Amino acid sequence: MSIRFRLLLSFMSVVIVSVIVFALAAYSLSVAVTGDFRSISGFYKVHYAVHPLSDEEDSLFIDLKYLAKHDPMRLKETLLLEDYDQQLKMVQAGLVVRDDERILYQTPTLHDVDLIGALPAYDLNNRSIRNTMNVGNRFFSYAKFDFYFSPEEQGSIFVIRERSPFAEVIRTLLPILIGMLAAILLLTGWLLYRYVTRKIIKPLDALRRSAEHITEGDLTFQLHSSSRDEVGQLVLTFDQMRRQLYDSVQLQLHYEENRKQLLSNISHDLRTPITTIKGYAEGIRDGVANTPEKLDKYVGAIHTRASDMEQLVDELLLYSKLDLNKEPFSFEQLMLLPFLKSVVEELAIDFDNERVVVSWLATGKDEFFVLADREKLKRVVVNLLSNCLKYMVSQPKRITIGMEEKDGFAIVQIKDNGPGIHPDALPHIFERFYREEPSRSKAAGGSGLGLAIAKQIIEGHGGEIGAESLPQQGTTIYFTLKIFEDRR
Numbered sequence: 001m002s003i004r005f006r007l008l009l010s011f012m013s014v015v016i017v018s019v020i021v022f023a024l025a026a027y028s029l030s031v032a033v034t035g036d037f038r039s040i041s042g043f044y045k046v047h048y049a050v051h052p053l054s055d056e057e058d059s060l061f062i063d064l065k066y067l068a069k070h071d072p073m074r075l076k077e078t079l080l081l082e083d084y085d086q087q088l089k090m091v092q093a094g095l096v097v098r099d100d101e102r103i104l105y106q107t108p109t110l111h112d113v114d115l116i117g118a119l120p121a122y123d124l125n126n127r128s129i130r131n132t133m134n135v136g137n138r139f140f141s142y143a144k145f146d147f148y149f150s151p152e153e154q155g156s157i158f159v160i161r162e163r164s165p166f167a168e169v170i171r172t173l174l175p176i177l178i179g180m181l182a183a184i185l186l187l188t189g190w191l192l193y194r195y196v197t198r199k200i201i202k203p204l205d206a207l208r209r210s211a212e213h214i215t216e217g218d219l220t221f222q223l224h225s226s227s228r229d230e231v232g233q234l235v236l237t238f239d240q241m242r243r244q245l246y247d248s249v250q251l252q253l254h255y256e257e258n259r260k261q262l263l264s265n266i267s268h269d270l271r272t273p274i275t276t277i278k279g280y281a282e283g284i285r286d287g288v289a290n291t292p293e294k295l296d297k298y299v300g301a302i303h304t305r306a307s308d309m310e311q312l313v314d315e316l317l318l319y320s321k322l323d324l325n326k327e328p329f330s331f332e333q334l335m336l337l338p339f340l341k342s343v344v345e346e347l348a349i350d351f352d353n354e355r356v357v358v359s360w361l362a363t364g365k366d367e368f369f370v371l372a373d374r375e376k377l378k379r380v381v382v383n384l385l386s387n388c389l390k391y392m393v394s395q396p397k398r399i400t401i402g403m404e405e406k407d408g409f410a411i412v413q414i415k416d417n418g419p420g421i422h423p424d425a426l427p428h429i430f431e432r433f434y435r436e437e438p439s440r441s442k443a444a445g446g447s448g449l450g451l452a453i454a455k456q457i458i459e460g461h462g463g464e465i466g467a468e469s470l471p472q473q474g475t476t477i478y479f480t481l482k483i484f485e486d487r488r
């Protein structure tokens with residue numbers, strides 16, 4: 001059974017039970033207030049039949065009875081009757097005198113009541129002098145006495161009291177009241193049902209549909225909820241879960257794409273030297289290298305390609321170790337400026353060969369101590385400097401190295417006046433295997449791992465690395481290292 005149906009059922013039962021209870025209560029109340037009992041076993045009828053009049057009314061009735069017994073003709077005197085009627089009216093009762101079949105006197109308040117047919121027949125033995133009667137919708141209790149005006153002329157006196165002046169009103173009002181109550185209950189029930197449906201059932205439905213979408217592998221939909229209640233929070237949490245799932249799937253796809261790219265790059269970069277090596281080896285085997293000079297040249301070429309391959313495999317190995325956090329760092333305290341100078345010194349021959357001028361930017365405060373892995377940091381600097389060497393083609397070739405301090409970090413900048421990097425390529429140069437020149441030909445550079453390795457190493461030191469460059473305006477690569485101690 002669905003929640004929706006259960007709710008509907010419970011609302012309906014609340015409505016029905018309430019209406020029944022209200023009807024019973026209202027009916028009992030009306031009976032208690034008015035004494036109109038019709039349907040409940042005549043209890044009140046018996047009560048009023050035994051005690052139709054109050055004590056005052058009864059004593060007036062006894063007076064009238066006395067008169068009827070001893071001086072009946074006086075009961076034809078209108079003035080006397082009016083006097084008695086007046087007294088009865090004070091206690092809210094009325095007087096009726098019957099002479100044979102006609103009404104001799106009828107209290108004015110009962111003028112609109114057709115008593116003739118309703119009054120009981122003569123019972124001159126006066127066996128039942130107290131009773132009740134219904135005239136139309138009205139209900140009366142009475143005490144009566146039958147007598148003879150003369151031997152041929154029968155008479156009756158009635159002291160009458162209306163017992164349920166509100167009965168009719170209640171009887172007509174009750175169905176309207178019950179109807180209104182039922183309508184109000186139905187309306188409330190319907191509104192509640194709609195409220196609950198909107199607040200609970202619909203969001204639950206949306207959740208179910210979303211779960212189905214997820215099962216089918218669709219994570220692109222969105223769930224919204226403006227309410228802050230438990231259901232609203234559930235919907236929001238569910239949507240958050242969907243978003244995270246979506247993100248992790250995207251990441252997974254990205255990794256997958258990366259893996260494919262990596263494989264294809266490695267295959268390409270290994271295939272090229274292997275093909276060359278194979279070519280030269282075949283040349284030797286087929287006797288193409290038929291002079292000692294040629295043979296020397298062939299063997300030399302094979303050696304160079306094999307060295308390139310070795311270097312590539314080494315770089316790859318280092319990169320993947322850094323990537324997996326498997327390469328241990330051995331940090332030591334080192335002074336940055338002398339360290340950088342020693343690295344530049346090691347490359348001095350290359351700079352001389354290429355006629356590169358290296359200059360140092362004085363900042364006034366350049367003796368920073370940092371905690372670093374000497375070997376790895378050297379690898380970073382060598383990678384950056386060899387990029388400058390590799391990509392600067394036209395003279396004059398100039399490299400400027402600068403250092404400054406900012407917020408507890410030493411910032412090292414290596415700037416060249418080479419061809420610069422296109423803005424489209426700039427965001428990608430630290431990605432593994434990325435090279436601005438897409439053909440991946442050996443002439444214009446290496447495998448594209450140099451900056452990726454530098455980035456891994458700098459991040460392993462808790463620093464940052466970045467680049468600023470514009471085409472034809474040189475390139476600046478900077479990296480930061482946390483200053484360990486300032487010995488100034």
Ligand SMILES: Nc1ncnc2c1ncn2[C@@H]1O[C@H](COP(=O)(O)OP(=O)(O)OP(=O)(O)O)[C@@H](O)[C@H]1O
Nearest residue numbers: 387388391429435436445446447448449450451475
């Ligand atoms: N100083 C620079 N001037 C111009 N372009 C640069 C410079 N440094 C890097 N680049 C661009 O960034 C790319 C990535 O550099 P990275 O050092 O990672 O790879 P690589 O030099 O091509 O190969 P590897 O360093 O592995 O031998 C280079 O291919 C080049 O296009």
Ligand SMILES: [Mg+2]
Nearest residue numbers: 387446450451
């Ligand atoms: Mg490089």
